[in-house]
Amino acid sequence: MKTDFFLAFNEMVEEKQLSREVVTKALESAMVSAYRKAVTASAAQHVEAVLNLEEGKFQIYAEKEVVDSVVDDRTEVSLETARQFNPAAEYGDLVIVESTPEDFGRIAAQTARQVIQQRLRDAERAEQIGYYEKKVGEIVSGVVQSINRDGYTIGLDKKAEGTLLKKDVIRDEERSIQLHKHIRAIITEVKDSPRGPLILLSRVDRKFLYRLLEIDVPEIFHGIVEVRSIAREPGARAKIAVSATQAGIDPVGACVGMQGKRIQPIVKELCGEKIDVIEWNPDPALFIAKAISPAKVIGVYLSGGRNTTVVVPDDQLSLAIGKDGQNARLAAKLTNWRIDIKSVSEAAADILAAYDAQEDYTIPDPEQDKRVVMLAWDSYFVEGKETPDEIRAILQKKSDGHPLNFEEDEKLNRFVDRVEKAKTAGFNESTVRETVRKLYQSGKPSDELMALPVSEVGLPNFVVSVLRYNGFKTVEDLYKSVKADPEEIFKLQGTTPSVMDDIASLVRLVEDRRNAEANPAPVQEEAAEPEAPAADSEREADEPAPAAESGEAAEDLAAETTVTAPASESAAESEPEEDVSFDDLFKLIPVASEIDYSEDFGEVSGDSDRKKKKKGRRKNTEIEYDPDSDSTVVRKKHRRGDEDWGW
Structure with a gap:
């Protein structure tokens, strides 16, 4: 039969949203405190309480010394009583015996109430902190309970309260936040304070947009589409770079949805914030060109120190920069590159001014503390392509407001593109193969090879800067990472398949050298x-x-x-017992074919007679294997009457 105590206990568990074990320990701790206060027991004496939920009673057990004659029943017990709890007890032993006072119910009601309340508050606070610390970085939903000058108090689960500061609210959203309104936010930090757990919320964090995408785009939640980078100016605009982890998946279409049905709820949640979804590319130049969208790009030219110059048409300059530089800022944050946007006329004018002043294009060399000439001033113009007077005439015509024809526009674009590429020609080139060949011929031991900095193995400079930024300083770092998990490097921005091939050649060189050192080849005679x-x-x-x-x-x-x-x-x-691959086996089978496929697949050679042949109907063929001659024969297959093709 359920007693009143049992019902009250269950009500407390439900009200405080705590586990039964936590509430039980709080009550038992309060009973121990009440017993110590009632009998003035020493703090060194071991005391414990046991709660019987069915009967609604407490039993107190205290540690006492077994003596012949009991003088102080708080710390002493007779041998007869001690052996009721421990049959092996002897004089002088310390035994835990029941010591529940007769009027303990009244004493507990008077002295343990405050202790129980404090213990429950502490347990409730610890439970809230432990629960919400695991939810940092996730979205929670709550109700606005109060509004003050610093922000908003949001009621959350487990009777917790979150704090949403005004700086963490989307711009122009304050007018729409009212009392008792449901609101979603992301937990950024959880910490303890004298007034209880402090749960900080935010609606302007980039992770808030990422979690919303996880909710509305199942492909992101399941890992089919991966969010590579997010740049955001809350309430105004955001850019998201996504990529697919499986072939045949359109990551941009998966995020936007048919007619924008997936992205529209997110835009509504963010108070009309415009969201640009672009496809991530491992090539930084292509990635930066897409990040500048919706503006069209003539060329992206990478240079040292993660700096890049982007040249756009004159009519696209304002669109590329954006309102108050918003588009350029978001593109720089998204790509993690410093972007200098120029119009084609501005870039051509700068080149022409440097040519007139006879200024070479130089870059600083931090190792030698000087500037290195990358392009001489007399190399800006190439004979037979364009002249300074032609470029001046085109720029003058443009400044006068006259439209350029197609030839003039193309000449200006080609001129700027050629010069900008020449400025950064050595920056994007890879000389890994030549370097590997020299290292192989030098015969350096594996220790010296692994100690080489990544800047001295021929990798492009922008790849070197990316590797250094992510902690790959030497060839040894690359070697260990490739052996442990090659995907770790491939996921870095700028590591294209060609770059991975270069890194793999370095790893193979080190591996071969280590194997050669571990198993030195024996000295053989010249004949062998x-x-x-x-x-x-x-x-x-x-x-x-x-x-x-x-x-x-x-x-x-x-x-x-x-x-x-x-x-x-x-x-x-x-040795016929060795396994032979299917491709090698297929190559060994002779194929007898005398069929002319020029009509089916187009001209192969420059024979003029074949060009005169009238293209007829594409002929169909069938392949048969002849076991007698151990060969494969290709035959034409003709259709007769109304017969089907039989394929």
């Missing part, structure tokens, strides 16, 4: 030297060694491979 590369012929066919690209080592290696190739084939024939 041509047979040495036979063991590595298969590996060289799949992964050519850096030295095999050019030089004497490449010629020697090619000669050795040519000599040993028949031996490898004979070995393959003599």
